[in-house]
Amino acid sequence: MQTFRPDIEGLRTIAVALVIFYHYQFPWITGGFVGVDVFFVISGFVITRMLQNKLATGNFSFADFYTRRVLRLVPVFLLVSTVTFLCISPFYFDDDYYIFSKSWMAALIGLSNFYFFAELSQYFSPEAGTIPLLHTWSLAVEEQFYFFWPAAFLSLAALAPRLRLALFAVAWLAALALSIYLAHHHANAAYYLLPARIFELTLGAGVALFGAHAWRLRPWLAESFTLAGLTLILATALLLRSTSTFPGLNALWPTLGTALIIYAGMHRTTLVSRALSIRPLVFLGGISYSLYLWHWPPVALLNYQLIEIDWPIRLAMLVAIVPLSWLSYRFVENRFRYRRWSLKKTLGIFILIPLIAIWAVQVTIRTSDDISFRIPEERRELYKIISQQNPADLFKRCFKGRPYEFEQSGACIFGNRDVAQPDSMLIGDSHAMALLGFVEELIADTDLSMLVVTRASTPFLLEEDMRALDPDPTKAQRSAALQRYLEQRPMTVFVGAWWNAYLTKPGMHEAFLRSIEWLLQQGHAVVMLEGVPELPSDMFAHCLLKNMDSCEIDAGPVRERMAAFMALKQEMTQRWPExxxxxxxxxxxxxxxxxxELDGLPLYRDESHLNYLGAREIGRRFLRGSPAPLLSQQRASGTETE
Known part of the structure; x- marks a missing residue:
């Protein structure tokens, strides 16, 4: 039985080249992500051939199979992921740093596709482009296939040939139909999870199972198959887009093309197979796994740093990853893949011990109050402003805690503290809390005494509206508690919320109208806090840390995102001019x-929340252009006489 196919190594080169060219943003390679699907077919074929050889010689064991898989895949992954961790540590912040540690652990145990499916809205979303281990989702899909395929293969091998073929054909067609359905109705799950990819892996397995016993191809037919196969692979790489429905039917064409080339190569040597077997392609195919692992982390870091990938950067990355991949192939992959270790020893050294180490990193990142030591000293103060000036953390008692019994002590009183009871309030969600510094500056020279009562994802709505619009009962409890408090006496009430987000939900527009009407009916002077510009991503909050030439963003998209809020504001202004x-x-x-940023001070902590110092600076500048903006509120609340 033929064990080494140089043309398959050449196919691996095409597969990894398509993925690299796509991620490096080469022009025209708009569907290069199909390279992963080519890999899936190759993996299904190679693994099944290996199982056939083991079964034929009587040497198959599950322990040996899984030991070889771990030794083949995990050592070089640990090298690449550890180097990646060290390289991103000076640049990645807060949740982004923590997300890496979680994805690192998930990738090690072959579950990163589930993790990314749960965390990301879609594979091609902007936030996905900054995750250094995003590409490991495909490795997880393969590893999950390896869990069930050996047992399925042995079951098929025990059947009569015709029954085996019929059962396999029915199962494969069902898997293809499932992929088509998922791609149209559950696109994110289809992209990341195994069920929509099984038909690709088993297509390669089917060629291994039945290809050798099919009719021997005539030379002209073999040439046609391989030429058609190569055309299908390259055409889909050039014609598909990130917006194309995928995998499903669109994934059938490159995988079918791969299967045709592999199948024809089982019978004949063709012009295409000779071309794929040239030494440079065979060499690159041999190191393709390392190439795949190394190629993506630099792209993620550049995206995180908001650095455009131009031609010099593309070429520099290509020049760098080839020798790097050869070194890791030569000194890591080949050093461990042929070791005759027990499964217990292999799992202990390459899974358990690294898992404990990664878990320790993850816990440290999550629980440490200050890990700014990893940031270069010249940028450390900027980092601390962004990461440690979250008013929700600085004033936890005013933001967290029991929803129905909010904090009313002096810890949450701002402005004038020399009064028996506060005569104003700041209410709303985390976006209201993010404007605390802004409001503090506005009331600093007034007699207002402000109680701050905020809670994550909890805008001020009437209790009945909150119960109808949000299934979380604790939010309705907070609304009820606030209503009871606000019924006691007229006050100045500052109302803030993430208006842009809430107003996308049905019923919220009317609910906000009812809440403001209720406040006015209670005799309160209501001050509406509009939101701040939302950034394209939280990476822009770190622009000063990334040494960007400009920290400005386009105002056009900002206004577009505020369209629903401006409609609400217009209606409220017409109803209640006061x-x-x-x-x-x-x-x-x-x-x-x-x-x-303003004069070197970062204003945000993420894409939509100000940091505390940034909010205060905005408040100071606001006062310069709007003298005594709260004079009318002070009079309404009775804190200043005529």
């Missing part, structure tokens, strides 16, 4: 651009 509107964005935006 409402006061405070617009922090007027400090940040002109007609074309919005700032994310």
């Amino acid at each position: 409402l006061v509107w405070l617009q922090p964005a007027q400090v940040l935006c002109d007609a074309t651009q919005c700032q994310t």
Whole structure:
């Protein structure tokens, strides 16, 4: 039985080249992600041939199979992931750093596809492009296939040939139909999870199972098969887009093309197989696993740093990853893959011990109050402003805690503390809390005494509306508690929320109208806090740390995202002219651009929340252009006489 196919090594080169060219943003390679699907077919074929050889010689054992898989895949993964961890540590912040540690652990145990499916809205989303181990989802799919395929193979081998073929054909067609259905109705699950990819892996397995016993191809037919196969692979790589429905039927063409080349090569040597067997392609195919592992982390880091991938960077990365991959292939892959270790020893050294180490890293990142030591000293203070100036953390008692019994002590009183009871309140969610520094500056020279009562994802709505619109009962409890408190006496009430997010939900527009109407009916002077510009991603909050030439963002998309809020504001203004509107964005935006920093001070902590010092600076600048903006509120609350 033929054991080494140089043309398959050449196919591996095409597969990894398509993926690399796609991720490195080479022009025209808009569907290069199909290289992963080519790999799936090759893996299904190679693994099944290996199982056939073992079964024929009577040497198959499950322990040996899984030992070889771990020794083949895990050592070089540990090398690449550890180097990646060290390289990103000076640059990745807070949740991004923690997400890496979680994905690292998931990738080690072959579950990263489930992790990314749960965490990301879609594979091609902008946030996905900054995750250094995102590409390990495909390795997880293969590893999960390895868990069930040996047992399925042995079961098929025990059947009569015709029954085996019929059962396999029915199962494969069902798997293809499932992939088509999932791609149309559950796109994210289809992309990441094994069920939609089984038909690709088993297509390669089917060629191994039945290809040698099929009719021997005539030379012209073999040439046609391989030429058609190569055309299908390259055409889909050039014609598909990230917006194409995938995998499903669109994944059938490159996988069918791969199967045709492999099948024809079992019978004849063709022009295509000779071309695929040239030494440079065979060499690159041999190191393709290392190439695949090394190629993506630099792209993720560049995306995180908001560095455009231009031609010099593309070429530099290509030049770097080939020798790096050869070294890891030569000194790591080949050093361990042929070891005759027991399964217990293999799992202990390459799974259990690294898992404990990665878990320790993850816990440290999650629980440590200050890990800024990993940031270069010249950027450390900027990092601390962004990561450690979250008012929700600085004033936890005013943001966290029991929903129905919020904090009313002096710990949550801001402004004038020399009063028996506060005469104003700041209420709302985390976006209201993020504007605390802004409001503090506005009330600093007034007599207002402000109680802060905020809670994550909990805008101020009437209790009955909150129960109807949100299934979380604790949010309705908070609404009820606030209503009871606000019924006691007229106050100045500052209302903030993540308006853009809530107003995408049905019923929220009307619910906000009812909540403001209720506040006015209670005699409160209501001050509406408009939101700040939302950034394209939280990476822009770190622009000063990334040494970007400019920290400005386009004002056009900012205004577009606020369309629903502006409609709400217009209706509220028409109904209740007495409402006061405070617009922090007027400090940040002109007609074309919005700032994310002011004189070297970072303003944000993520894509939509200000940090505490940034909010205070915006408040100070707001006052310069709007003298005594709270005079009317003070009079309404009775803290200043006529």
